[in-house]
Amino acid sequence: MYFLGIGGPREPVDDRAGLHAEQERGTVSLHRLVRGLDRAGLLDRPLALKVLTADGLPLGDDDALRPAAAGLIGYCEVAAKEFPQLTAACLDVRGGELDAAAAALVHEPARAKVHAVSLRGGVRRVRALEAVEPAAAPTRFRERGVYLVIGGLGVLGRDTARYLARAHRARLVLVGRAALDERRRADLTALQELGAEVSYVPCDAGDPAALRQVIDETKERFGALHGVIHSAMVLVDKPIRELSEAELRTALDAKADTVWSMFRALRGERPDFVLLYSSAVTLEGNHGQAGYAAGCHVADAWALAAARTAPYPVRTVNWGYWHAAGDAHRERVLDRFAAAGIRPISAAEGMAAVERALSGPLPQTLVVKADPKILTGLGVDPDAMLKAQPHRPAPIRPP
């Protein structure tokens, strides 16, 4: 079965409706196809699904960028996990090199463990992981720096805000869609007690105009914006067989729209950094997380492209599992992962990794705490270690 996730308007899409139309043609249509195949009983016997995308995994500055296409990869990774008889192949080419793509797609083997393949100028590339030893470097956070945290009262956002309050007496603007309630008010009070100046702004970060207003108000109040951390998501934990199209879109858009919108709202700004919290789900998918995996792939594609082109450093951290913070559902999930050899990352460990990711030169870092056999299974060579040199930031201006 071949799915051609290509086509659409020639010009890059730069509005939310246009992005949604791309997702409809791409990930949502593939979901419809997979659900149809399942209902027809065709996933109960061996089936190879081969997906072609264009410009979803750009490599060079001259490559066109269509991050929505990358969502198909995340979806396929999860589908191949959930349907044991399904194997899949994902091939991404340059939009201008489609002529050569059909033959390459036919020859690309479908696997149970899907690897996205990039084919550009006849060169076939597959992503690989390398262990990295980060060099010691000064922090990129400023004392009393002004930081915007999107999803700032979620689990990772709150842990990050606490760290910034305690370690850097930061001035924080936290964004989430929900209105302030008792729990959120208590969180803000706790952050103030730790040393932060903090405000919470209810805002849908997928709306670039609304986010731009938050940025303008932040600069008006604090006189600067030194960094932005994206920590927003909506988790929908449901297998594809039960996942409605609306649920798929909810999980997908929560990542894809908000990351696109963040970079759009930041046009004309020169923060010290933008940091995206993404997930290890982009390595090989996770049962029940098709929309989230698709959204994380799209978000990573935006961030990796921005890391090459934005006038400020962009870093993506793909997290393994963060500690559960007292949440019963997360505790149960973590128990399952512990049994498989993956352990939760504590807030202190996570923030040490953030410091290193921000002061280092690598645009994307995977941070996991796992048994060596898990890392070997992910293709990490235990005997090879990349030494990252510290990034040399521009001189820091006083706050």
Ligand SMILES: NC(=O)c1ccc[n+]([C@@H]2O[C@H](COP(=O)([O-])OP(=O)(O)OC[C@H]3O[C@@H](n4cnc5c(N)ncnc54)[C@H](OP(=O)(O)O)[C@@H]3O)[C@@H](O)[C@H]2O)c1
């Ligand atoms: N927890 C983990 O183990 C783990 C593992 C890997 C990666 N991550 C990554 O870490 C980040 C945070 O995860 P988490 O576990 O902290 O999630 P979380 O507790 O669910 O928090 C996410 C926050 O995002 C906000 N949000 C969602 N959609 C939004 C929108 N359109 N505009 C503004 N805010 C929005 C939510 O607030 P409202 O509902 O008020 O909007 C929520 O507080 C995510 O990027 C995730 O991919 C987490």
